[in-house]
Amino acid sequence: MILKGKAWKFGDSISTDLICPGRYFHLRSNLPELAKHVLEDADQDFASKMAEGDFVVAGNNFGLGSSREHAPTIIKLAGVSAVLAKSFARIFYRNAINVGLPLLECDTDKIEQDDEIAIDLATGTIHNRTKGIELKAHPLPKAMLNILNDGGLLAHIEKHGDFRLD
Amino acid sequence: MGKTLAEKILSEKSGQDAHAGDIVIASVDVAAFQDGTGPLGVRQLQKMHLEKVRAPKSILFIDHAAPSPRKELSNDHMLLRAFSKKTGALLSEVGDGVIHQRLVESHAKPGDVVIGADSHTCTSGALGAFATGMGSTDVAIGMAMGKTWLKVPETFRVEVKGDFPPGVYSKDLVLYLIGMLGADGATYKALEFGGRAIEKMSMEARFVLSNMAVEAGAKTGLIASDRKTKEYLRLRGRIRDWRLLRPDKDAKYERVIEIDASKLVPQIAFPHTVDNTRSVTEAKGVKVNQVFLGTCTNGRIEDLKIAARILRGRQRAPDTRLVVVPASREVYLSAMKSGLLEVFVRAGGIVMGPGCGPCVGVHQGVLGDGEVCLSTANRNFRGRMGNPEGFVYLASPATAAYSAINGEISDPREFFSKGKRKTIRKTVKKGKKR
């Protein structure tokens, strides 16, 4: 599957508090409403500016902090098709795969704000069409690839009735 | 080949000879939700028609927004209560306390696999449990199936020797360590704390270390189960839950970090990241609008005792609010009986019911624009206390209490150095006479 969209650039250490602020705690059972505030404390107007299919592109340790699965869930719900970062925090990584949000670990210094990007998820190839360069993402561990390919953890368990990771 | 604590526990729980790097399916002893992550987890199970619990201890904690400040959250709480009734999952109600404090007091035990939909679930690692934070869906599946998948982590051994100087605590040690490793320095790894200083340390102080393991990115923070662990469980009528659990002498560590506690100084994590730590002397003079004493990191009885020792007979600075939140009902009762709560109230503070309190910005002490909070919590991310325009500094209970008196970040070692303590006593007496 090829994903196409524009890059929205963020820095290092984008915490789950920046992605899904605690002050909207009361909206956690109202995900569409919560999604309107996605990444609000990192970029106030992100949710209104981005278009369906765009990418979040960040530096190191994206998603550090709390275990709130709402963070990757609302990134996906807002229409972001994948997150690209130099590295991801552990719990966020696992949550994103569980909810079916693709993550790509790559050298994001080669991507700037507004660059047009195309991604081949199957091969992990990232094509920066604005700059005319190609990047390679680190492949997902097999266990996670299986879960992502099934469409997330719920779908994985529903399909196999158990964990089928190898 | 020898095994680390993580490898030992995950071998037992998966029934295979597990080593770092292996993927295992491990049985789950404790699966926990809190009120911020539970509703999503419960709905996932409803979606799958999997509304049952197989983990021996499946528990729902109402602590983050307790009591509820708004109707949406009240409705979330209702959903959790209904799930508990339907499935038999245990319910920890408003006022019972913070998930991690409740888990160590009454549920987690050495050798367990504990998964919780809260990143600081690693706290139970101090009891010698493989305890780790996950998201709602992972915990929901773990709760319903009684098992989960895990990658066996490589371990960083943190070997601590020496005696802590007066005014320096395990919080300072762990802040120092996180500053050294960086917020992602231990991502995917287990931290394993050991050495003479850890052996001598109280369980309460050990919990602080394990609690904050995740702030260096770690999956869990383990400590061997020893006599201190035994005594802690015995005092709670849980002697049967104890067992000796140590890493093998020839265990293989990815990295060994040695720290001499006697060389440590009080640490402050500056806004807006936990690894932005510096010595307290560099923060001296930063004006503080609110001091927050509490949370799953430092809201235990030992913490309240240290703070009360400093605040007894003294007053908070006029422009500095003091918010105290005991971490659990047990802590609250104990602080009540020993008169600590009175100390805080007389010092001009407010004592609130057990729970997370202002830690995550939902209620009870949200910061104003530009305001500074000195907190004993584990996180200071931008917006953490409900306002992206606020500034959160992290410190030990001693630093927090001493700073509350001075109205600015202050070095608690001053309090413990003899000459200074005399002057403090004098001022107190004078104050009383007047």
Ligand code: SF4
């Ligand atoms: S006290 Fe703070 S860090 Fe601990 S569980 Fe509650 S919100 Fe999380």
